[in-house]
Amino acid sequence: MEIIEIFEFSVISSPTGVNQKAILTTKLNPKSSMQNEARLLHVTGTVQGVGFRPFVYRLAKANGLSGYVKNLGNHVEILVEGRRDSLEAFLEDLPGKKPPLAHILDIRTNDVPFSAHSEFSIVQSETGDFRDSIIPPDTAICEACRGEIFDPGSRYYHYPFTVCTNCGPRYTTVQNLPYDRKHTTMADFPLCGECELEYTDPLNRRYHAQPVCCPECGPVIWLSDSEGNVLAKNYEAIERASELLCRGSILSVRGFGGFHIACSARAEGSVRELRKRLGRPAQPFAVMAKDTDIVESFAGLDATSREILSSFRRPITVLPKSENFALAESVSPYLHNIGVMLPYTGTQYLLFDRVPDAVYVMTSANLPGKPMLIENREVLGRLEGIADFHLLHNRVIANRNDDTVIRIVNGQRAFIRRSRGFVPEPIELPFEIEASLGVGAELNTTVTVAKGNRAYLSQYIGNTSHVETFKYHSEVVRHLVRLTGIEPETWACDLHPSFSTTRFAKREGGENTLQVQHHHAHILALMADNSLPPGSKLIGIALDGVGYGADGTVWGGEIFESSYSGYERLGHLLPQPMPGGDLAARTPARMTLGILSGVLSENELNKLPLSFPRGGVEFTAVLQQLERGVNVVQGSSTGRVLDAAAALLGICSERTYEGEPAMKLESAAKRSARRVELPISFTNYGVFGVPVLDTTELLLGAYELFGTYSPEDLAFAVEESLARGVSELAVTLARKKGLDMVGLSGGVAYNEHIAGCIAETVNEAGLDFLSHKRVPSGDGCISFGQAVAAGFSGKPAD
Numbered sequence: 001m002e003i004i005e006i007f008e009f010s011v012i013s014s015p016t017g018v019n020q021k022a023i024l025t026t027k028l029n030p031k032s033s034m035q036n037e038a039r040l041l042h043v044t045g046t047v048q049g050v051g052f053r054p055f056v057y058r059l060a061k062a063n064g065l066s067g068y069v070k071n072l073g074n075h076v077e078i079l080v081e082g083r084r085d086s087l088e089a090f091l092e093d094l095p096g097k098k099p100p101l102a103h104i105l106d107i108r109t110n111d112v113p114f115s116a117h118s119e120f121s122i123v124q125s126e127t128g129d130f131r132d133s134i135i136p137p138d139t140a141i142c143e144a145c146r147g148e149i150f151d152p153g154s155r156y157y158h159y160p161f162t163v164c165t166n167c168g169p170r171y172t173t174v175q176n177l178p179y180d181r182k183h184t185t186m187a188d189f190p191l192c193g194e195c196e197l198e199y200t201d202p203l204n205r206r207y208h209a210q211p212v213c214c215p216e217c218g219p220v221i222w223l224s225d226s227e228g229n230v231l232a233k234n235y236e237a238i239e240r241a242s243e244l245l246c247r248g249s250i251l252s253v254r255g256f257g258g259f260h261i262a263c264s265a266r267a268e269g270s271v272r273e274l275r276k277r278l279g280r281p282a283q284p285f286a287v288m289a290k291d292t293d294i295v296e297s298f299a300g301l302d303a304t305s306r307e308i309l310s311s312f313r314r315p316i317t318v319l320p321k322s323e324n325f326a327l328a329e330s331v332s333p334y335l336h337n338i339g340v341m342l343p344y345t346g347t348q349y350l351l352f353d354r355v356p357d358a359v360y361v362m363t364s365a366n367l368p369g370k371p372m373l374i375e376n377r378e379v380l381g382r383l384e385g386i387a388d389f390h391l392l393h394n395r396v397i398a399n400r401n402d403d404t405v406i407r408i409v410n411g412q413r414a415f416i417r418r419s420r421g422f423v424p425e426p427i428e429l430p431f432e433i434e435a436s437l438g439v440g441a442e443l444n445t446t447v448t449v450a451k452g453n454r455a456y457l458s459q460y461i462g463n464t465s466h467v468e469t470f471k472y473h474s475e476v477v478r479h480l481v482r483l484t485g486i487e488p489e490t491w492a493c494d495l496h497p498s499f500s501t502t503r504f505a506k507r508e509g510g511e512n513t514l515q516v517q518h519h520h521a522h523i524l525a526l527m528a529d530n531s532l533p534p535g536s537k538l539i540g541i542a543l544d545g546v547g548y549g550a551d552g553t554v555w556g557g558e559i560f561e562s563s564y565s566g567y568e569r570l571g572h573l574l575p576q577p578m579p580g581g582d583l584a585a586r587t588p589a590r591m592t593l594g595i596l597s598g599v600l601s602e603n604e605l606n607k608l609p610l611s612f613p614r615g616g617v618e619f620t621a622v623l624q625q626l627e628r629g630v631n632v633v634q635g636s637s638t639g640r641v642l643d644a645a646a647a648l649l650g651i652c653s654e655r656t657y658e659g660e661p662a663m664k665l666e667s668a669a670k671r672s673a674r675r676v677e678l679p680i681s682f683t684n685y686g687v688f689g690v691p692v693l694d695t696t697e698l699l700l701g702a703y704e705l706f707g708t709y710s711p712e713d714l715a716f717a718v719e720e721s722l723a724r725g726v727s728e729l730a731v732t733l734a735r736k737k738g739l740d741m742v743g744l745s746g747g748v749a750y751n752e753h754i755a756g757c758i759a760e761t762v763n764e765a766g767l768d769f770l771s772h773k774r775v776p777s778g779d780g781c782i783s784f785g786q787a788v789a790a791g792f793s794g795k796p797a798d
Contacts, residue, residue, distance in 0.1 A: 038067070039087055040112045041078040041094075045105035046134045046425060049179050049210055051165030052076060052102050053122050054202045059097065063090045066117040070124065081117050100166055100312060101136050103425060105454075122202045135174050135483060138256045138401060138420050140314040140344035142167035144205065149346050150353075155194065158235035160346035161218045161395070165209040167312070171424055172257040173211060175398045177483060181210045185396040192217035219395040221347065226388060228380050238350045241391045246355055250274050252365050252379050252387040255345055257401025257420055257459075258372035259365035259379055261387060266359055268328040274361065275330060277386045279368065283657035284332040286316045286339035286403065288362040290352040295319070295340055298326045298359070305408050313421030314344035315404035327359060334652075336667040339405060344421075347391070364402055369466040372400050399479065400472065401459045409749070410756045415776040417444070419459040424483065426454040427774050427784070430531040433791025437477070437488035437509075438783035439501040440464070441518060441547075443658065444776075447476050448783040449486045450791050455528070456484050457775060457784055470500045477508075490793060492516050492786035496548035514790045518547030519555055521785030522745035522777075523562040528788045529781070530743070530770045537563045537741075538770065539570070539734040541726060541758065544746035544778070545585065545639035545659075554578065554635030556746075557693070559730050561737055564792045570733045573641065573726075574685060574692045575634040579625040584633075584640060587612060587654060588647035588661045590622055591640045595699050596648075597626045608703075611653035638722070638748050641695045645702060645718045649711040659747065665715050666751050672716035676709050678702060680725040691733075693725040716753070723757035730758075731765040743770035749777035 043052075048071060056069040056078055063086040067079035080090055095104050141149075145164055148156040156162040163169070173184040181187060191199055195214050198206040206212045213219065215234070222230050223237035232240050241251055248270045250263045261278070263270040265287045275281055289295045292306060299319035301309070309317040316339040321332070332338040341362065343349045352358055365383065366372040373379050374397040379390060401423065405416040435451040442465055447458040458480055464470040481487065491509025493502045495517050506513050516524075523540030532538070540562040549555035550569070557573030577594040578584040584591050589610035597605065602623065612618035625632055639662060646652040646661035651668050655661055678701040685692040698721055702714050709717075730742050742762045749755050749771065762769040775781040 036114060037084050037087055038079065038081040038112045038114045039091070040110045041080070042072075042075050042108045043078065043094075043104060043106070044075040044134075046101065046103040046136050047076045048134070048136075049165070049170060049208070050101035050136050051099040051205065051207065051209070054165075054207045055097075055099050055102070056094070057120060057122050057202055059090055059093055060120040063087075065090055066120050068117070068121045068123045070122070079112070079117070080120075081114055100142075101139055103134075105134075105426070105428065134426060135179055135424050136170040137313070137422055137425055138169045138172050139167050139312045140342075140421075141346055141349065142312070145346070146349060149350065155214055158238075158350065159215045159218070160221055160238065160350055161211075161213055161393075162346050163209060163211045163213075164205040165207060166205060168209070168211045169256045170211070172397055172399050172401050173395075174483065179210065184210050185398050186211050186213065188396065189213050189218050219393050221391065221393040224380075224390045224392060226380070226384060226390070228390075231389070235350065237391060238347060239354060241389065242351045242353070242355055242358070244389055245351070245360060246358060249388040250277070250386065251389045251391055252373075252383055253347065253351075253362075253391045254376070254379075254393050255347070257397060257399065258374045260362040261365045261383070262360045262362055264358065265327045265331050265361045268330060271328040271330045271361060274363075278363075281656050282333050282660065284335055284339060285361045285363045286341060286405075287327065287331060287359050288341050288343060288348065289359045290343065290349075290356050292342070294357060294359065295342075296322070297324075298322055299338055299340055302408075304411060304413070308406055308408070308413060309340065309342060311421075313404065314342055315406045315421055316341045318405065318407040318416070331361060334664050334667060336670045337407075341403065347393075366462075369463050370468050371462060371472040372402055374400050399459070407750055407752075409752050409771070410759060412771065412773070414750060414772065415774075415780065416750060416778065417460045417780060418446075418457060418776055423459040424456055424480070426456050427529075428531075429453045429455055429528055429788070431534050433788065434793075435486050435489045436492060436787045436790035437481070437486075437490075437505075438492045438516075438521075438786030438788075438790065439473070439477070439505045440783035440786070441494045441521075441779050442496070442499045442501060444779040445469075445473060445501065446780050446783045447473065447480055448787040449480050449484050449488060450787040451484075451486045455784060455787055456480060456486075460780065464500050470504075473501065474504065488790075490514055490790040492790035494518055494521070494548060494782070494786075495550065514786075514793055516786045516789045517550050517567070518782065519544075519558045519746070520560065520562060520567045521782045521789065523560055523567065523743065523785070524564065524788045525775055525781035525785035526743045526745045526770060526772060527562065527564065528784065529772050529775050534564060534792075537561060537737075537739055539730050539737070539739055539742045540567070541730050541742065541744045542746045543638040543726065543744070543748035543754075546635060546637050554633055554637060556635060556637030556639060557641070557695075557726070558636070559726070559733060561733070561739070564788065569690070570737075571691045571693075571729050572685075573636040573638060574683065574694050574696060575636045576640065576695060577626055578633045578635050578637075578640060579622045580631055581633045585643070585655060587618075588643035588652060591644035592647045592699070593619075593622050594626060594632070595641070595644050595696055596703065597623065599696060599700050600703070608648065609650050610647055613654065636692075638746070641699070641722065642718070642748070644699060645715065648699065648702060649706065649714055651711055651715060662748070662751065666719070666753060668712045669716035669719050669753055671712040672710075674709065674713045676705060676713050676717040678705075678717045678721040680721050680728070682725070682729065691729060693722075693729055695722070698722060698725070719751065719753045720757060723754040724761060727758040727761035731762060731767060734765075734767055741768045741770060745772065745777050745781065747778040
């Protein structure tokens with residue numbers, strides 16, 4: 001069949017109102033042989049704003065097919081006509097060779113009558129139902145665009161906002177649907193003539209790339225001092241910013257979804273000063289390096305972590321420190337690992353232009369408990385006394401979007417935070433559910449809306465006990481509902497009556513509100529994450545800090561028999577006294593006293609190497625609390641047991657950030673040189689004699705060996721015995737119930753030693769071990785589990 005390329009003029013819409021546009025089409029030579037088959041395809045997924053239609057055009061052309069491709073609101077329709085072998089080749093390559101940002105969820109193909117189209121065209125989109133449209137996530141600048149910003153001959157030379165259909169901001173620019181430029185923050189920047197030509201040329205990689213712009217028509221970047229006075233613009237601003245960073249200054253840098261605070265990660269003085277100004281004495285900072293060669297000078301990379309770090313999603317990847325750690329020790333103090341990311345914006349790459357071996361601290365610009373800053377004006381006010389200079393631009397950030405954080409646990413990707421680069425991509429469910437919305441818990445909160453077989457997990461929100469963060473949470477709910485078009489029939493929330501998210505869900509959902517126990521939400525998220533079908537049951541292990549239990553006490557070391565419709569608490573850690581409630585989380589020594597006060601004398605307790613903020617006065621007060629049972633909460637928390645061990649071994653005496661004692665305990669365990677056996681014992685607890693792991697005996701064993709073995713050896717032993725005890729109990733309960741799957745969720749699952757030990761024990765018992773794959777193990781998955789519970793609640797149990 002002979003192919004003729006021609007240009008035809010068609011009427012299309014464009015951001016500048018230009019109506020006439022040359023559409024490149026592929027025409028069949030009328031003298032060629034007659035075609036005899038046709039296929040009509042409907043493609044759903046992330047197929048808009050990612051160069052999918054021009055890709056389809058080129059693929060059809062390569063296979064000598066006629067027909068058309070067009071957007072129909074929430075999906076793309078393709079008609080292809082031609083010989084059978086050509087059609088089959090097209091259908092095979094469509095998913096296999098798709099653009100890098102496209103994500104196909106479903107292709108429905110039907111045989112249709114041959115209609116003798118003489119050409120293949122990209123035709124004008126039709127108005128349709130945009131409610132199920134999938135907005136692409138923000139992704140790193142592609143190699144082609146990066147090449148242009150470093151090419152002196154390119155009109156994009158040194159322009160930091162250079163993008164195309166294969167890269168750049170998407171979700172953070174979207175204000176409404178359909179996803180057209182006029183509904184994004186790029187509406188403030190009308191296209192110039194040259195950008196208009198690229199935007200409307202189907203063979204150009206900037207065809208219908210909504211964020212496309214250039215120095216003539218796009219956003220502007222500038223450097224200001226702490227008072228907002230402009231010091232430089234354009235590339236000169238970036239060049240001077242990099243010089244200031246290398247000289248020891250602290251800067252705020254505006255990105256896709258918010259601000260970073262940056263300083264040189266090689267300068268101990270700068271990092272310590274940043275900690276002082278932020279009031280973060282020990283919380284690890286993420287760093288950014290130009291490429292993996294520089295990363296390998298201070299961190300270890302294997303094939304898996306290299307692939308994740310370098311992917312177009314560009315997450316912060318938690319890596320082990322190298323032996324010759326070439327950065328300031330205060331970047332990630334007392335930890336064996338460090339969060340690392342590569343540049344993902346043009347601005348970030350240009351910051352390395354003159355200093356390619358630089359490494360910058362890049363930490364989210366937010367005050368404790370508050371959302372990340374996104375506006376120039378608020379940065380100038382709230383970062384007064386923190387940032388010396390500001391690298392600003394004038395593109396509005398429609399949606400905050402913090403960096404994704406990933407850790408490799410037992411060779412597998414584990415989300416600590418799922419945000420930029422992934423949101424708002426849907427998570428496919430193993431079955432269809434009714435429209436639902438999960439509001440999350442309180443810490444590390446996310447929101448999930450779900451309907452049918454798709455769940456949309458929001459970006460990281462944070463601690464909703466703070467008023468500003470809760471306001472942000474409400475904004476995310478409204479925006480996610482608007483973008484997805486999912487009006488929830490059922491709202492789901494935590495059991496905790498004091499959570500602001502619980503009150504919010506009850507106010508919005510009224511009688512259609514379902515309260516889901518915290519740890520059951522964890523296990524439900526795990527089940528759906530692993531695509532378990534509706535009738536599935538498993539033994540779910542949920543290990544975390546605290547969660548409100550069905551009996552009104554604190555839970556956090558749970559073993560459930562779980563299904564999508566309910567759970568039974570089969571076992572747990574021995575409940576321990578938590579003197580002072582939340583104070584026991586902030587001062588780990590309180591937990592140590594709580595656990596050991598029943599087995600050691602006051603004189604022995606006095607000799608423990610414990611530290612209290614108020615010294616001996618607080619020590620005495622805690623003992624009196626325990627003796628009298630005043631303001632003492634009972635809890636089965638795994639996190640608090642690890643905290644108590646960290647305090648007992650002198651590894652961490654104060655928690656200054658979430659998870660600090662347990663993280664330092666894990667890092668200490670990494671340095672262990674000898675293996676130590678600690679007791680693993682079980683007892684029956686409560687009226688019903690529920691089997692529990694005795695954590696008092698575990699900690700007492702560590703106490704008795706303290707001084708004989710190093711803190712590092714005992715740290716390893718505590719983790720090992722805790723993991724073995726939990727997994728052995730879970731295996732026993734699985735066999736008793738006749739179940740063949742055991743899964744792990746909760747924040748403790750990020751501990752590679754504990755998670756690996758549990759997985760090994762389960763697998764050695766001949767059972768299947770499940771861990772999270774697509775959502776976080778921590779509280780970032782709670783909203784997902786809640787939404788699954790709410791959407792599933794109307795289904796009959798299998």
